[in-house]
Amino acid sequence: MKSDRVWTPYLLVAPAVLVFAFVVLLPALLNTGLSFVDWSGTNQMVFVGIDNFTRAFRDDIYLTAYRNTFGYIALTLILEVAVGLVMAGVVTMQGRRTAFYRIAFFVPVMLPMVVIAVLWSFVYSDDIGLINTALRSTGFDALALVWLGNPATALIAISVVSGWIYAGFYMAIFFAALQRIPTHIVEAATLDGASQWRIFFSVKVPMIRPMIEIAVLLCVTGAFQSFDLFYVMTNGGPDHATEIVTTYLVEVVFRFNNLGYGAALATIMTIVVLALGLIFARIRSKVGGVDVEY
Template structure:
């Protein structure tokens, strides 16, 4: 018992911090989602599920949900495909490969706010580098108002997000690739297997855990996306790039509808929870089969 109490004392500081900053705010969010609190008034009135009923009939919520799903699908697919390809290309011991790994990882270490501001300047239709380069190359017909045109704004934000986080996914895939025993590839070479067959029958099945982690991180990160969109477009033009997190922020802090904004946060949490459980179930089953 004495040994157990000592162990509990070591765990206690982390448990207190986790409870104060994670558990208590999470539980209070469920409570405030049932109120009409404006975030400032000390008086809080319980309104039951009124916020959730309003939410179901709010067209802006559905537009934001559609934008978030669209963003999540694009980011998850392209980020994982690109990072897997790059991981296979830099999977070597040469110093050039090591240098490239570090280079690809740097954006993931930078602040999303800084990256958002940098890419906003790059996308600027007047003095941005992208349009300037296109014009200098004689391709002025391809210049766009990348963040101001509803046709291009979402793609521009998605590209920036992929650019930032591809390096992190690459590192996870690279860890999976380097854990594959070399003798499996040697056996495949003896059997005369092509590179594609080696990938399909050896590489892809054996990096299943890396695949599960990356897909899960991409989905959760995409559904919570706020900072990079807020810096670059603030959800515009109109509501073209407005995510659920952006809408939550506007309702809670711009319009002082803290109760309604918290209800949106709870719905986000439930959506992410359900998708994560389904995803883990499917991907874990694939890992076992692999």
């Protein structure tokens, strides 16, 4: 039954809008206001204008955190999205025997992040870690490193753990998209003599491009939400080699008790994430392309 009252649609969406405003918009506005003051949480607020923002762009550790974050994004695009796509291809080639592989690949996603961080810290341990123990026992002592204590390898080591966790998540997304591809298209390519991998990369992957684009966006924005893995495994060390924006932000607020500066750092990060999302949307609209109708 259609209502004749023009305000009915607004009334129906009002609860969701109110929740969004209370949970997202209001805290964001309060945080933005806090970024213009100097406040430790206990002393008197002092208005400092844009000093917190100018300080952020002169903060070498904060700029290093962004370099590490973008390096982490580049690594996870390969270790999570690309590997997840290949895993989805492998699973779809198994025919009906896919349940075991899907469960096995997805299990790391269901484990608590802190537990994973502690387990992998043991794996990377320089003395009793599984990696170094295996290298020494096979005669490759020179390859045994302090994986989490070496600035050259720490970020890569954490990125590998992140890939181990989330590759199964993206595999599930891509697997669902691949299942929607019409079978007659794959059968036609098979009759033309194409191998399974040729069909996968030349036929299937282009047909699920919109889903791949979404996965890339999730990976990029998700990197700015990373915290617990870095905090537990290295806490930003060694020598800020694994310092990312969120770990430094937490350090500024809870260790140095500088809430105003921390609010400014959070505001800048929000603007960066929104800008990346807009750039991604603009690039996607320019590239264009016709989505496949299933």
